[in-house]
Amino acid sequence: MLEELKKKVYQANLDLVKQGLVIFTWGNVSGIDREKGLVVIKPSGVDYDTMKASDMVVVDLESGKVVEGELNPSSDTPTHLVLYKAFPNIQGVVHTHSTYATAWAQAGKDIPNIGTTHADYFHEAIPCTSDMTKAEVEGQYELETGNVIVKRFEGINPDHTPGVLVKNHGPFSWGTSPANAVYNAKVMEQCAKMAFVSFMVNPETTMNPLLIEKHYNRKHGPNAYYGQKKK
Amino acid sequence: MLEELKKKVYQANLDLVKQGLVIFTWGNVSGIDREKGLVVIKPSGVDYDTMKASDMVVVDLESGKVVEGELNPSSDTPTHLVLYKAFPNIQGVVHTHSTYATAWAQAGKDIPNIGTTHADYFHEAIPCTSDMTKAEVEGQYELETGNVIVKRFEGINPDHTPGVLVKNHGPFSWGTSPANAVYNAKVMEQCAKMAFVSFMVNPETTMNPLLIEKHYNRKHGPNAYYGQKKK
Amino acid sequence: MLEELKKKVYQANLDLVKQGLVIFTWGNVSGIDREKGLVVIKPSGVDYDTMKASDMVVVDLESGKVVEGELNPSSDTPTHLVLYKAFPNIQGVVHTHSTYATAWAQAGKDIPNIGTTHADYFHEAIPCTSDMTKAEVEGQYELETGNVIVKRFEGINPDHTPGVLVKNHGPFSWGTSPANAVYNAKVMEQCAKMAFVSFMVNPETTMNPLLIEKHYNRKHGPNAYYGQKKK
Amino acid sequence: MLEELKKKVYQANLDLVKQGLVIFTWGNVSGIDREKGLVVIKPSGVDYDTMKASDMVVVDLESGKVVEGELNPSSDTPTHLVLYKAFPNIQGVVHTHSTYATAWAQAGKDIPNIGTTHADYFHEAIPCTSDMTKAEVEGQYELETGNVIVKRFEGINPDHTPGVLVKNHGPFSWGTSPANAVYNAKVMEQCAKMAFVSFMVNPETTMNPLLIEKHYNRKHGPNAYYGQKKK
Numbered sequence: 001m002l003e004e005l006k007k008k009v010y011q012a013n014l015d016l017v018k019q020g021l022v023i024f025t026w027g028n029v030s031g032i033d034r035e036k037g038l039v040v041i042k043p044s045g046v047d048y049d050t051m052k053a054s055d056m057v058v059v060d061l062e063s064g065k066v067v068e069g070e071l072n073p074s075s076d077t078p079t080h081l082v083l084y085k086a087f088p089n090i091q092g093v094v095h096t097h098s099t100y101a102t103a104w105a106q107a108g109k110d111i112p113n114i115g116t117t118h119a120d121y122f123h124e125a126i127p128c129t130s131d132m133t134k135a136e137v138e139g140q141y142e143l144e145t146g147n148v149i150v151k152r153f154e155g156i157n158p159d160h161t162p163g164v165l166v167k168n169h170g171p172f173s174w175g176t177s178p179a180n181a182v183y184n185a186k187v188m189e190q191c192a193k194m195a196f197v198s199f200m201v202n203p204e205t206t207m208n209p210l211l212i213e214k215h216y217n218r219k220h221g222p223n224a225y226y227g228q229k230k231k
Numbered sequence: 232m233l234e235e236l237k238k239k240v241y242q243a244n245l246d247l248v249k250q251g252l253v254i255f256t257w258g259n260v261s262g263i264d265r266e267k268g269l270v271v272i273k274p275s276g277v278d279y280d281t282m283k284a285s286d287m288v289v290v291d292l293e294s295g296k297v298v299e300g301e302l303n304p305s306s307d308t309p310t311h312l313v314l315y316k317a318f319p320n321i322q323g324v325v326h327t328h329s330t331y332a333t334a335w336a337q338a339g340k341d342i343p344n345i346g347t348t349h350a351d352y353f354h355e356a357i358p359c360t361s362d363m364t365k366a367e368v369e370g371q372y373e374l375e376t377g378n379v380i381v382k383r384f385e386g387i388n389p390d391h392t393p394g395v396l397v398k399n400h401g402p403f404s405w406g407t408s409p410a411n412a413v414y415n416a417k418v419m420e421q422c423a424k425m426a427f428v429s430f431m432v433n434p435e436t437t438m439n440p441l442l443i444e445k446h447y448n449r450k451h452g453p454n455a456y457y458g459q460k461k462k
Numbered sequence: 463m464l465e466e467l468k469k470k471v472y473q474a475n476l477d478l479v480k481q482g483l484v485i486f487t488w489g490n491v492s493g494i495d496r497e498k499g500l501v502v503i504k505p506s507g508v509d510y511d512t513m514k515a516s517d518m519v520v521v522d523l524e525s526g527k528v529v530e531g532e533l534n535p536s537s538d539t540p541t542h543l544v545l546y547k548a549f550p551n552i553q554g555v556v557h558t559h560s561t562y563a564t565a566w567a568q569a570g571k572d573i574p575n576i577g578t579t580h581a582d583y584f585h586e587a588i589p590c591t592s593d594m595t596k597a598e599v600e601g602q603y604e605l606e607t608g609n610v611i612v613k614r615f616e617g618i619n620p621d622h623t624p625g626v627l628v629k630n631h632g633p634f635s636w637g638t639s640p641a642n643a644v645y646n647a648k649v650m651e652q653c654a655k656m657a658f659v660s661f662m663v664n665p666e667t668t669m670n671p672l673l674i675e676k677h678y679n680r681k682h683g684p685n686a687y688y689g690q691k692k693k
Numbered sequence: 694m695l696e697e698l699k700k701k702v703y704q705a706n707l708d709l710v711k712q713g714l715v716i717f718t719w720g721n722v723s724g725i726d727r728e729k730g731l732v733v734i735k736p737s738g739v740d741y742d743t744m745k746a747s748d749m750v751v752v753d754l755e756s757g758k759v760v761e762g763e764l765n766p767s768s769d770t771p772t773h774l775v776l777y778k779a780f781p782n783i784q785g786v787v788h789t790h791s792t793y794a795t796a797w798a799q800a801g802k803d804i805p806n807i808g809t810t811h812a813d814y815f816h817e818a819i820p821c822t823s824d825m826t827k828a829e830v831e832g833q834y835e836l837e838t839g840n841v842i843v844k845r846f847e848g849i850n851p852d853h854t855p856g857v858l859v860k861n862h863g864p865f866s867w868g869t870s871p872a873n874a875v876y877n878a879k880v881m882e883q884c885a886k887m888a889f890v891s892f893m894v895n896p897e898t899t900m901n902p903l904l905i906e907k908h909y910n911r912k913h914g915p916n917a918y919y920g921q922k923k924k
Contacts, residue, residue, distance in 0.1 A: 023417065023421065024414070024417075025458075026348070043459065044457060044458050044459060045457055045458025045459055046458075046459065071459055072456075072458070072459055075449065075456060075457045075458075097348045097421075099421070099424060099425055099428070100428060102346060102348060102425050103424075103425045103426075103427075103428030103429045103432065104428075104429075104432060105346070106345045106346040106425060106426070106429035106436060106438075107428075107429040107430075107432040107433035107436045108433060108436050109432055109433055114568045114630060115564060115567070115568040115630050115631065115632070116630060116631045116632070117488070117559045117564060117632065131439055132439070132441075132442070134441055137439070137441045137442055137445050138441065138445070141445055141449075168345060168346050168347060168438040168439065168442055169346065169347045169442075170346070170347070170348065183486070186485065186486075190485065190559075190561070193561060193565075194561055194564050194565045194568060195565075195568070196428055196431065196432060196565075197561070197562060197565035197566075197569075197658055198565045198566075198568035198569040199432065199569075200431060200658065200662060201565065201566060201569035201571055201658060201661065202569035202570060202571055205568060205569045205570050207568075207630040208593055208594070208599070208630065210594075210596055210599045210600065211594070211599055211630055211631075214599050214600070214603055218537065218603075225534075225537060226506060226507055226537045227487075227506050227507025227508075227534070227537075228505065228506060228507055228508065228533055228534055254879065254883065255876070255879075256920075257810070274921065275919060275920050275921060276919055276920025276921055277920075277921065302921055303918075303920070303921055306911065306918060306919045306920075328810045328883075330883070330886060330887055330890070331890060333808060333810060333887050334886075334887045334888075334889075334890035334891045334894065335890075335891075335894060336808070337807045337808040337887060337888070337891035337898060337900075338890075338891040338892075338894040338895035338898045339895060339898050340894055340895055362901055363901070363903075363904070365903055368901070368903045368904055368907050369903065369907070372907055372911075399807060399808050399809060399900040399901065399904055400808065400809045400904075401808075401809070401810065427890055427893065427894060430894065431893060576799045576861060577795060577798070577799040577861050577862065577863070578861060578862045578863070579719070579790045579795060579863065645717070648716065648717075652716065652790075652792070655792060655796075656792055656795050656796045656799060657796075657799070658796075659792070659793060659796035659797075659800075659889055660796045660797075660799035660800040661800075662889065662893060663796065663797060663800040663802055663889060663892065664800035664801060664802055667799060667800045667801050669799075669861040670824055670825070670830070670861065672825075672827055672830045672831070673825070673830055673861055673862075676830050676831070676834055680768065680834075687765075687768060688737060688738055688768045689718075689737050689738025689739075689765070689768075690736065690737060690738055690739065690764055690765055
């Protein structure tokens with residue numbers, strides 16, 4: 001069932017390790033088949049070294065129930081499902097504890113858009129969610145984590161800013177495929193690291209908003225001209 | 232004698248290198264057989280490259296005397312023994328000079344619990360010991376190092392916060408096995424690095440205590456649901 | 463056509479990855495044949511893993527038109543061309559988003575010349591360009607990027623200071639060959655990292671200008687005596 | 694001639710790369726045969742990849758003249774010779790531009806002794822030299838570099854503090870052999886990195902001098918008990 005998607009999700013999980021974004025089991029990737037309403041996700045707490053494509057767990061988008069798989073799905077599965085429901089164009093979701101993005105999340109600060117590297121992929125500052133309430137933490141915590149992300153994106157287009165920092169926790173990213181969500185996780189980590197150094201050197205630094213528009217649109221706008229895609 | 236435990240301790244010592252936690256001979260791991268009252272520990276100042284499982288030294292928990300082994304045990308052996316005596320559930324102890332944890336120890340500061348990565352494994356701030364007295368430094372120094380750690384844990388459950396910073400020195404960690412103590416050493420190093428960056432970005436940052444409870448219990452509480460362990 | 467130069471440019475692009483200066487497709491190297499007035503440059507958005515020497519694109523220095531090659535040239539090509547026209551001695555140009563140099567560019571600060579490592583290769587501070595105007599950003603952006611660099615070098619000898627930070631963007635470097643431009647990109651990144659740490663430790667630090675002269679001339683002056691070149 | 698020493702010096706030069714202390718040709722190691730009054734040193738500006746043991750250059754300690762070797766010796770040779778003459782017990786000298794030690798040198802600050810990692814190998818703060826005069830910079834610069842180091846060690850035992858920061862330049866270290874000098878270069882770099890982080894976390898931190906004595910003597914004092922050496 002969904003063998004192709006399982007392979008893609010499996011490969012994207014391994015890419016998290018290759019890209020230096022996770023140690024131990026501290027990350028997970030999922031992908032979605034929107035026609036079937038099914039999500040494929042990494043099993044919870046399983047080592048990347050021994051994991052197989054067939055270990056990926058299939059979960060129903062609506063009910064959250066396991067449809068196929070011997071293992072428990074990632075404990076963050078409810079967060080992934082909320083994101084798939086709220087952001088209709090995304091095809092993959094990633095969660096990591098990557099060093100610099102997590103450090104900004106722990107600092108409780110948005111990563112400001114101060115460079116074209118950031119603007120090439122994220123139109124806005126990478127937003128940090130607000131504190132969760134007692135009811136949210138003690139209730140359906142992982143589902144509520146998804147809800148605070150969605151709430152934070154009121155007025156922000158998730159297709160143009162494909163990532164978020166959950167306060168005191170760490171980054172989630174998404175994209176047009178599981179692999180693209182991993183790509184965006186790597187970009188976010190790199191931007192978090194560079195922004196840290198930039199602010200140490202100059203705490204007052206900002207970027208001209210015109211440059212944001214230029215760079216974002218150069219790669220993603222209707223007249224994009226970066227890369228080999230024919231216009 | 233204790234061949235299985237020697238292999239585990241040997242492998243855990245090599246894992247310190249693999250995890251990037253030690254250079255040269257700057258670290259040691261031990262494991263305990265509590266029934267026999269014997270501790271197996273790395274020999275002092277021996278290279279990881281040439282070390283063999285059979286080089287591990289067997290020491291008596293009570294007397295500290297070498298029971299088996301050609302080589303001198305780690306000079307930190309008395310510290311390990313104090314920890315095994317004071318913390319009855321621990322099965323492995325690790326000492327390293329890993330970069331960021333050592334830097335916090337040199338700063339003389341607890342690593343505050345400001346992120347879920349930390350709270351997933353350490354219930355409290357990772358405490359830093361106080362200055363040692365002249366009598367402690369000039370007396371049985373390594374034994375007294377163990378004593379200041381134990382004193383610092385008055386009111387802290389060592390099973391829930393499996394690590395400490397010895398002021399101006401470096402981290403010690405422990406766990407349910409030698410491998411688990413290494414795992415906790417890696418988590419501590421990663422948390423130390425992220426906390427450093429977080430405090431540079433926002434010196435005032437804190438974490439909601441509710442989130443600490445949630446995350447610690449999600450992995451370690453009676454209703455833990457992370458990973459594949461059956462409830 | 464220009465097979466030798468294509469190989470050199472191809473190899474220099476791979477060296478960007480080897481030197482840790484780029485991830486993904488975030489960098490490009492070009493080389494020039496000044497007699498023929500032709501520039502060879504990396505194609506836009508192509509993976510380093512799959513790229514071949516024959517994928518390098520040949521562009522006319524004056525018109526900027528593609529003379530040979532199936533793929534689109536790097537979107538930064540117009541910047542490269544402006545630099546080749548303005549700086550008549552340079553034979554290679556590099557653009558990267560390397561971490562520390564980009565962080566200084568995002569900070570909008572020149573990298574001051576505070577060490578002999580810097581002075582060995584860059585006679586001046588590595589200058590950061592000023593903000594681009596609305597007309598520059600919305601017009602021929604990549605060409606104007608070249609123009610702001612050239613303007614920033616009024617009074618600075620580009621042969622003695624072979625690199626620049628484009629504000630909020632990242633570093634460009636150049637040299638006596640594509641490989642030498644990559645070398646200078648690596649030096650710039652290393653100097654950016656060290657200067658960051660130096661300023662954290664001592665925000666007031668400076669270097670004696672005499673030392674700058676000494677070191678720059680030891681390697682590059684008429685009486686240079688570093689290395690094996692005969693005087 | 695001196696084939697054994699050449700091999701040791703050659704291997705120690707390669708170890709600089711392996712230990713991550715140099716990129717390109719930014720480092721050199723020498724060793725001495727004190728009976729013969731001859732120093733073996735890396736040739737200037739030669740790549741580590743292609744260098745052979747037989748490329749090592751033999752130089753006369755007193756005159757500084759090349760006694761054997763086709764290539765120019767390191768341009769830092771006069772500094773090495775001054776150190777061998779002033780510090781009679783040292784058998785190897787290393788110079789690098791390693792990142793964090795160089796950053797402290799650029800900051801013009803001693804690396805304070807705030808941790809036992811430092812105290813295990815360096816009894817004092819790692820001193821930073823003062824500014825060189827116009828006459829020193831414009832005269833026999835490399836020889837004068839040696840002289841400012843020696844001057845800085847008035848009142849400091851170079852056998853107990855085997856390294857120095859040359860202001861705005863970088864670290865020199867030495868030891869009981871070429872390999873030991875490399876070892877000390879690595880310790881210095883690691884201490885420089887940890888001290889940077891410690892001071893960011895707590896700019897006021899210090900270490901109890903008793904702890905310095907304890908740790909230095911535990912490894913190097915008359916009653917040293919670290920490692921496997923018989924007392």
